[in-house]
Amino acid sequence: MRTEMRIAGFGGQGIILAGIVIGKAAALYDNIYAVQTQSYGPEARGGASRTELVISDEEIDYPKVQNPDILVAMSHEAMMAYLHDLKDNGILIVDPDMINEEEILPFIKEHNIKYYHAPATKTANEKIGLPIVANIVMLGSITEITKIISADAVIKSIKDSVPKGTEDKNLLAFEAGRKIVQ
Amino acid sequence: MSKEYFLQGNEAYAKGALKAGCKFFAGYPITPSTEIAEDMARDLPKNGGVFIQMEDEIASIGAIIGASWGGSKTMTATSGPGFSLMQEGIGYAAMTETPLVIINIQRGSPSTGQPTMASQSDVMQARWGSHGDYEIIVLSPSSVQECFDFTVKSFNLSEKYRVPVIVLGDEIVAHMREKIVIPDNVEIIPRKMPKESPEEFLLCKADENSTPNMPVFAEGYNVHVTGLTHDERGYPDTNNPQEHAKLVSRLCNKILKNREDITSTDSYKCEDAEIVLISYGAPSRSVITAVKNARNEGIKAGFLKLNTIWPFPDEEVKKLAKSADNIIMVEMNLGQLVNEVKRVAQGDAKVSLFGKIGGEIHKPLEILSFIKKVQGGN
Numbered sequence: 001m002r003t004e005m006r007i008a009g010f011g012g013q014g015i016i017l018a019g020i021v022i023g024k025a026a027a028l029y030d031n032i033y034a035v036q037t038q039s040y041g042p043e044a045r046g047g048a049s050r051t052e053l054v055i056s057d058e059e060i061d062y063p064k065v066q067n068p069d070i071l072v073a074m075s076h077e078a079m080m081a082y083l084h085d086l087k088d089n090g091i092l093i094v095d096p097d098m099i100n101e102e103e104i105l106p107f108i109k110e111h112n113i114k115y116y117h118a119p120a121t122k123t124a125n126e127k128i129g130l131p132i133v134a135n136i137v138m139l140g141s142i143t144e145i146t147k148i149i150s151a152d153a154v155i156k157s158i159k160d161s162v163p164k165g166t167e168d169k170n171l172l173a174f175e176a177g178r179k180i181v182q
Numbered sequence: 183m184s185k186e187y188f189l190q191g192n193e194a195y196a197k198g199a200l201k202a203g204c205k206f207f208a209g210y211p212i213t214p215s216t217e218i219a220e221d222m223a224r225d226l227p228k229n230g231g232v233f234i235q236m237e238d239e240i241a242s243i244g245a246i247i248g249a250s251w252g253g254s255k256t257m258t259a260t261s262g263p264g265f266s267l268m269q270e271g272i273g274y275a276a277m278t279e280t281p282l283v284i285i286n287i288q289r290g291s292p293s294t295g296q297p298t299m300a301s302q303s304d305v306m307q308a309r310w311g312s313h314g315d316y317e318i319i320v321l322s323p324s325s326v327q328e329c330f331d332f333t334v335k336s337f338n339l340s341e342k343y344r345v346p347v348i349v350l351g352d353e354i355v356a357h358m359r360e361k362i363v364i365p366d367n368v369e370i371i372p373r374k375m376p377k378e379s380p381e382e383f384l385l386c387k388a389d390e391n392s393t394p395n396m397p398v399f400a401e402g403y404n405v406h407v408t409g410l411t412h413d414e415r416g417y418p419d420t421n422n423p424q425e426h427a428k429l430v431s432r433l434c435n436k437i438l439k440n441r442e443d444i445t446s447t448d449s450y451k452c453e454d455a456e457i458v459l460i461s462y463g464a465p466s467r468s469v470i471t472a473v474k475n476a477r478n479e480g481i482k483a484g485f486l487k488l489n490t491i492w493p494f495p496d497e498e499v500k501k502l503a504k505s506a507d508n509i510i511m512v513e514m515n516l517g518q519l520v521n522e523v524k525r526v527a528q529g530d531a532k533v534s535l536f537g538k539i540g541g542e543i544h545k546p547l548e549i550l551s552f553i554k555k556v557q558g559g560n
Binding site: 020023024027028033034035036037038060061062063064066 | 186187188354357358359360361464467468470471474542543545546
């Protein structure tokens with residue numbers, strides 16, 4: 001089955017790295033197929049940032065995401081920009097401290113969206129003491145909620161994707177992210 | 183043994199170059215090819231090679247031509263605006279039979295166009311960009327694995343035929359990540375050095391349609407390299423009509439007469455296809471999905487993927503033109519390689535173009551609708 005996921009926020013949140021970690025987990029450690037792409041604009045920080053993944057048990061031909069099954073929003077702007085592409089009955093995961101949910105509740109109801117809160121930024125600050133790992137906290141929540149990749153695969157993938165010496169903090173962040181949605 | 187990676191196309195190009203034995207890279211970074219230069223800058227010195235960031239693309243191609251004559255396997259990477267600046271050097275490399283590899287990651291154009299968006303609008307430029315009659319080889323990858331494989335192949339073809347080889351990529355494949363397998367060992371064609379002694383050797387002496395061996399500087403051979411029409415010794419001989427015709431015909435024929443060895447295509451469900459789609463590079467990924475969907479709806483569609491686009495695979499396309507009623511060319515421009523398809527298919531099949539510009543690949547559903555439109559036209 002083909003699953004399409006979009007993760008969006010703003011530049012500097014580690015959105016692209018989160019996408020690479022998931023893609024690598026699927027393709028190298030879960031031995032399924034994955035293609036990761038990213039929005040590619042001139043901005044480095046502060047602008048909109050987005051990564052997209054196609055994950056499948058069959059070879060992936062068309063590499064782009066059209067209507068995601070899963071949308072992960074780490075900013076209000078990103079959520080509003082992409083919510084309308086989300087499939088009916090799809091999964092929406094948001095960082096509740098980064099968005100204003102009033103605006104989207106009618107849409108969620110109307111389209112039967114499975115809606116989850118994952119307070120990644122707050123958890124990164126308070127539990128790990130490092131706001132920079134919010135993306136890895138979110139990875140933990142994505143893994144736990146969607147189950148499209150295994151936690152073991154993501155752990156291996158984090159270890160070969162983050163800078164040397166930061167593995168332990170990142171793995172703590174990943175576990176914290178799983179816990180907040182259990 | 184082999185190793186698996188999850189990489190971007192541009193990272194795979196660099197890995198392919200290193201695996202093929204590239205020892206010299208000169209370039210000027212340009213989006214969307216920059217990651218190739220970054221990786222070569224990081225990894226080439228660790229592998230006994232040299233990386234130079236040049237002042238521009240004219241200098242870049244000059245440097246790799248020189249380094250090739252110094253005995254190294256050489257490469258540069260660029261995008262449209264830089265590729266335009268390299269054209270004179272490409273002609274010089276073709277005339278002097280200098281092996282080298284150029285990766286051009288196509289972006290929206292003309293001019294500086296869309297640096298971060300994809301296109302396939304340099305197809306004719308890759309073929310005809312420099313002045314004069316010449317033949318070169320151009321490959322077009324459609325997956326991260328092919329970025330690696332085709333780069334290795336490009337180095338080999340450039341050595342075998344002593345010709346510039348262009349890998350014509352696009353922003354989409356260059357920047358997407360997927361799994362690739364890198365074998366420990368790949369087939370590598372080394373530089374073919376002269377068998378004769380320096381006293382007996384003539385630099386440009388070659389049989390009809392063939393490629394002479396290539397000495398390097400500072401090994402005792404008389405190496406006179408010129409873009410002027412030259413004789414067997416390599417010395418200018420510019421007023422002799424026979425000499426010029428002989429030289430330029432050989433430069434073209436060493437490629438054209440070996441078309442079968444050079445060209446590569448993959449076909450999918452073409453045997454009984456009434457409508458054959460032809461594509462190369464990123465849009466191939468959409469075409470294959472569209473063809474599978476068409477088959478599911480009972481439409482007899484097939485797909486020919488062009489791995490090499492120059493020299494154009496005349497035979498493969500001619501064969502399909504005879505067996506199919508319709509050919510649809512899918513490319514990210516307003517109609518370039520479609521004209522080659524028309525030339526070859528003339529009288530045998532109806533040829534339509536589904537071109538798209540703007541930076542995004544065709545969506546599979548758009549292609550399926552186009553197939554139905556073509557089918558309905560019969």
